[in-house]
Amino acid sequence: MLKCELKKFFSKKTNKAILTALLLGAVIISFLAVDNMSYTDTGEEITTGFSKITAGRRIEAEKNQWKGELTPEKIADAAKSYHELKQSDSEGVPNLESEKTGPPLDILYFAAKIYQTENDVILLADLDRLAETDHGHIYDTYADNLQDVAVEYAKTPEQEKLLTEQFGKIKFPVTYEAYDAWEIMAEDAEMYIMVLVVVIGFLAAGIIDEEFRTHAEKIFFTTKYGRSKAVRNKIIAGMLATTIVYWAGIGILSLISFGLMGVSGFDTPCQIDDPYIMYTITKGQRYLLVVVCGYIASLLSAAVTMLVTAKMHTEKVAVFIPILMYWVSYIVVRLTVVDAAYFVPYILVNMDNAAKYYIFFQIGNVVFRLIPFVMVLYVAVSIILLPFIYRSCSRYDSAKSIKKRSKYLEVK
Amino acid sequence: MELRFKGVSKQYGDVLAVDNVSYSMETGVYGLLGVNGAGKTTLMTMLCAVTRPTAGEITWDGKDIFRLGERYRDLLGYLPQNFGFYPDLSVSDYMMYIASIKGIRPDTAKKRIKELLEMVGVSKYKGRKMKTLSGGMARRVGIAQAMLNDPKILVLDEPTAGLDPNERIRFRNLISGLAEDRLVLLSTHIVSDVEFIAEQIILMKDGKFFFTGTSEELTSGMEEGVWSCTVPSDKVNQYMQKYPVGNVKHVSGGVELRLLSKTPPSENAVREEATLEDVFLLYFGEKAGDEDAEI
Numbered sequence: 155m156l157k158c159e160l161k162k163f164f165s166k167k168t169n170k171a172i173l174t175a176l177l178l179g180a181v182i183i184s185f186l187a188v189d190n191m192s193y194t195d196t197g198e199e200i201t202t203g204f205s206k207i208t209a210g211r212r213i214e215a216e217k218n219q220w221k222g223e224l225t226p227e228k229i230a231d232a233a234k235s236y237h238e239l240k241q242s243d244s245e246g247v248p249n250l251e252s253e254k255t256g257p258p259l260d261i262l263y264f265a266a267k268i269y270q271t272e273n274d275v276i277l278l279a280d281l282d283r284l285a286e287t288d289h290g291h292i293y294d295t296y297a298d299n300l301q302d303v304a305v306e307y308a309k310t311p312e313q314e315k316l317l318t319e320q321f322g323k324i325k326f327p328v329t330y331e332a333y334d335a336w337e338i339m340a341e342d343a344e345m346y347i348m349v350l351v352v353v354i355g356f357l358a359a360g361i362i363d364e365e366f367r368t369h370a371e372k373i374f375f376t377t378k379y380g381r382s383k384a385v386r387n388k389i390i391a392g393m394l395a396t397t398i399v400y401w402a403g404i405g406i407l408s409l410i411s412f413g414l415m416g417v418s419g420f421d422t423p424c425q426i427d428d429p430y431i432m433y434t435i436t437k438g439q440r441y442l443l444v445v446v447c448g449y450i451a452s453l454l455s456a457a458v459t460m461l462v463t464a465k466m467h468t469e470k471v472a473v474f475i476p477i478l479m480y481w482v483s484y485i486v487v488r489l490t491v492v493d494a495a496y497f498v499p500y501i502l503v504n505m506d507n508a509a510k511y512y513i514f515f516q517i518g519n520v521v522f523r524l525i526p527f528v529m530v531l532y533v534a535v536s537i538i539l540l541p542f543i544y545r546s547c548s549r550y551d552s553a554k555s556i557k558k559r560s561k562y563l564e565v566k
Numbered sequence: 567m568e569l570r571f572k573g574v575s576k577q578y579g580d581v582l583a584v585d586n587v588s589y590s591m592e593t594g595v596y597g598l599l600g601v602n603g604a605g606k607t608t609l610m611t612m613l614c615a616v617t618r619p620t621a622g623e624i625t626w627d628g629k630d631i632f633r634l635g636e637r638y639r640d641l642l643g644y645l646p647q648n649f650g651f652y653p654d655l656s657v658s659d660y661m662m663y664i665a666s667i668k669g670i671r672p673d674t675a676k677k678r679i680k681e682l683l684e685m686v687g688v689s690k691y692k693g694r695k696m697k698t699l700s701g702g703m704a705r706r707v708g709i710a711q712a713m714l715n716d717p718k719i720l721v722l723d724e725p726t727a728g729l730d731p732n733e734r735i736r737f738r739n740l741i742s743g744l745a746e747d748r749l750v751l752l753s754t755h756i757v758s759d760v761e762f763i764a765e766q767i768i769l770m771k772d773g774k775f776f777f778t779g780t781s782e783e784l785t786s787g788m789e790e791g792v793w794s795c796t797v798p799s800d801k802v803n804q805y806m807q808k809y810p811v812g813n814v815k816h817v818s819g820g821v822e823l824r825l826l827s828k829t830p831p832s833e834n835a836v837r838e839e840a841t842l843e844d845v846f847l848l849y850f851g852e853k854a855g856d857e858d859a860e861i
């Protein structure tokens with residue numbers, strides 16, 4: 155039965171067209187991502203010529219000469235090397251071909267952000283000045299700063315404890331490996347996910363809408379399983395189709411992108427470019443977080459649109475809901491002053507920023523950070539909605555009639 | 567095997583679409599005859615447990631059909647008036663889908679689909695997409711899907727609407743072939759659809775059953791006689807106002823009318839044998855025939 159339902163889904167003409175467009179989109183975004191690869195060294199951005207396809211790999215190889223633990227010595231080395239490069243070539247722009255490449259700026263920025271906590275913009279001159287600094291105590295400074303952040307951003311003692319605990323998990327010295335591919339892909343995947351969640355909502359709504367739009371529902375609801383198993387299968391098909399479409403899209407996107415750019419930097423901690431975020435995960439894990447949250451967003455999208463379609467007997471309203479949930483609710487987060495507003499579904503498709511917020515959810519002594527909380531919350535919401543879809547389909551027309559019937563009998 | 571209506575009514579806003587109907591059906595073909603808006607479809611959707619009656623009860627062997635739920639629907643085959651299907655599925659995929667939601671196992675379903683498509687004469691189109699079928703072909707598939715679970719109760723809501731006369735005759739034969747050992751309820755506003763194949767005829771008007779019985783009972787129960795007479799052309803209107811008039815035929819020397827009257831309408835009038843068409847004319851006040859079948 156499920157097989158038939160899925161066959162129906164994939165043989166629908168509009169669905170075929172949409173799926174083709176999605177896959178094409180994945181391919182295009184992959185190549186755009188690869189195209190985005192650039193190598194920043196002494197300050198000028200250099201996009202690496204026409205052979206961009208391999209740029210990622212070359213940048214990786216270049217930067218990874220510096221890979222490993224960022225000990226104070228290594229940071230000092232990097233700072234010195236950068237300074238020398240600047241001195242020797244104040245006008246000319248070093249590039250990959252000229253072998254004049256300097257240390258990865260990622261390392262210098264990391265150091266600068268530890269010394270300069272006031273959140274000012276870090277200038278290239280600041281990086282140059284790192285050569286004069288003694289880096290012997292950089293990790294002590296870092297640890298002190300972390301403690302300050304914990305005090306500053308925690309609103310309750312429990313939150314402070316949680317922050318201290320999380321910061322305690324950061325391993326000193328921080329390790330470095332070129333993570334450019336993960337950085338670019340986190341962004342591009344999010345862009346793709348923003349589209350996926352809306353399209354998936356539309357596709358899932360179609361599974362229910364199709365019955366009403368084609369007037370096939372009279373037959374559907376008069377068959378033996380038309381109000382039980384067949385409805386259940388529609389819901390399962392909706393969730394399965396969501397899963398298949400989502401992971402096929404993300405799979406292709408990831409395969410092409412990382413296939414071309416390489417996976418260097420999977421284990422580089424996110425602290426490398428944002429030393430004070432409260433999630434101790436690596437760049438690779440963050441990418442996984444982005445795509446998993448995108449998947450949760452897709453499930454939620456499918457559940458909501460299917461429910462609204464089942465209730466209204468048409469998808470006309472339902473298909474706009476994901477746009478509200480994931481695109482428009484962005485405004486809420488931007489304009490908001492209350493923490494609660496950060497819990498809108500939009501957060502699911504904006505992990506990149508979400509990781510930077512110090513937002514907590516606390517009941518009594520139990521504190522959750524924003525990201526794990528919205529993940530659990532929206533998985534739960536998606537699951538809770540499913541029985542309502544079932545109910546509203548399996549009671550097709552009769553629930554309304556029962557109300558009317560009792561009214562009619564009262565009048566009589 | 568008994569399907570029974572007990573005081574069934576259905577109200578839509580101010581409209582009483584079905585008005586206190588009580589009736590009982592067993593095996594055989596039942597022809598539900600009525601003009602547009604008589605309440606045929608409403609009655610059938612209630613019978614198929616799609617909508618609930620506002621008042622009254624429908625029972626199958628004494629049990630409420632809404633309580634029976636799945637067990638009742640398992641006995642049901644339904645071709646709705648607006649037969650909707652999934653346009654992008656092929657005929658055989660469509661049949662497989664309906665079979666699956668009717669709870670028929672795939673291997674059994676395949677055999678059954680092959681038989682049914684042959685029976686309704688669309689096997690050579692089984693690979694075609696549903697949306698590419700003509701109206702008549704689609705309706706045949708509609709009948710085939712209704713028959714998939716070998717239903718005890720087969721409900722066909724205007725299965726012949728929009729079909730050409732030849733096709734309609736073929737349908738009629740097809741349906742009478744299906745009637746063995748099951749209850750077939752067939753709605754139409756075309757008398758000839760049911761005249762020969764329905765054992766029981768139900769005349770429905772304004773939500774009520776106002777006559778039920780066999781075709782003979784209907785015609786013999788008529789107080790009016792059926793007459794055919796030739797009148798001058800200028801008198802036709804006069805006759806039309808005075809009597810219910812069926813066929814109007816121009817002949818040399820005037821117009822030949824077929825009309826209903828208790829007494830001979832003119833001296834040269836000849837008594838004719840009453841048909842179901844005449845009954846329809848009498849009760850519904852309009853001529854029902856193949857000509858106005860395209861609705």
Ligand SMILES: Nc1ncnc2c1ncn2[C@@H]1O[C@H](COP(=O)(O)OP(=O)(O)OP(=O)(O)O)[C@@H](O)[C@H]1O
Binds near residue numbers: 578605609755
């Ligand atoms: N869903 C509905 N909402 C409101 N009124 C309805 C609805 N369905 C039917 N009606 C009304 O109930 C009455 C009976 O309609 P029904 O469709 O049962 O007639 P019918 O005999 O099947 O007519 P037709 O020969 O045109 O198919 C009509 O007056 C119609 O307007």
Ligand SMILES: [Mg+2]
Binds near residue numbers: 606607608647723724
């Ligand atoms: Mg009707």
